[in-house]
């Protein structure tokens with residue numbers, strides 16, 4: 001099937017997180033904690049569609065609601081529908097600093113619009129991100145992805161001048177952030193500092209516990225807005241997201257996948273009411289507006305799926321259950337790494353489990369051999385990921401695991417067996 005797809009789709013796959021080595025998988029369905037390929041093989045699924053299926057895939061109570069909304073309202077109406085309000089309200093009830101919320105189509109769009117709102121509101125141009133963090137693929141944010149300091153290395157097809165107002169600081173380096181903010185003052189100031197609150201790539205480089213509070217203080221000192229990208233952490237870190245967990249108030253919050261509960265058109269931006277007023281719909285003369293569109297955004301299907309998924313996540317205490325599964329899995333992994341005396345590292349923040357085989361994102365731009373090391377280390381991850389897949393386990397890019405409420409002692413034991421089988425057979 002993939003061979004045929006290659007004739008019509010570049011490379012035959014369309015997901016950045018797809019495993020392509022030694023060949024991509026054609027998946028037939030996602031259900032509960034499992035994925036099934038077209039050959040009927042079953043895998044424990046820790047990719048979780050990139051994170052949103054905290055309840056497990058295709059969770060029946062949400063699926064039933066989604067089908068009934070399609071039957072009653074149709075998937076999109078083009079005008080306001082009650083579920084838009086219900087979704088905005090349930091987000092606000094759980095994350096009170098999100099006073100107002102605007103639905104969009106993806107996390108990428110939400111990040112892109114968040115910085116546009118920040119510039120409109122503050123009248124300043126510069127934005128600052130943490131090196132290595134991912135905030136979607138919009139022109140200005142394809143900047144220092146994966147490895148801090150790499151700047152426009154991955155920005156092919158994007159004019160250099162587009163990121164002229166994007167700056168970065170080294171993950172967790174508060175003094176470094178201050179220096180960037182001070183430098184920006186000479187250039188008209190900083191509109192916003194945008195961070196993934198756990199650290200870049202969902203905590204691949206962990207930040208300290210008081211890091212976000214310190215960023216908040218610096219934003220206040222320099223008159224910059226604080227944007228939390230909670231595409232992964234919202235509801236996964238608990239009902240209040242990372243902002244609730246760290247008790248730090250962002251001015252704007254970026255949402256993705258989870259706000260449609262694993263259904264399509266999943267993104268949104270929310271925050272302080274005065275700031276969010278910059279995106280009131282319709283193009284009217286007068287007060288400056290941050291231009292936002294999206295014909296199919298805020299449709300009844302996506303909003304209802306998000307609303308019911310969030311309702312179930314709270315009712316079932318899904319973040320806690322998924323987090324406990326993450327703890328058990330990580331504990332088992334750490335034990336195996338020790339037992340087989342391997343130079344690997346595993347750690348978790350609840351349902352977000354990291355394991356590093358070759359530390360590709362830890363490479364330094366100052367390393368003269370960087371360009372040779374990236375493909376070599378990437379290949380280690382590919383081989384390890386392929387071995388895990390062959391043993392019936394799918395991870396996110398061979399270095400991350402998202403657990404869900406649907407995982408259980410059986411899936412965890414199966415996974416640890418898969419890791420052990422590979423650890424036993426590693427060539428040294």
Ligand SMILES: Cc1ncc(COP(=O)(O)O)c(C=O)c1O
Nearest residue numbers: 106107108134135136229231256
């Ligand atoms: C932290 C973060 N921000 C933004 C995005 C982009 O979201 P989307 O894939 O919906 O465009 C992602 C996607 O994985 C993400 O992890």
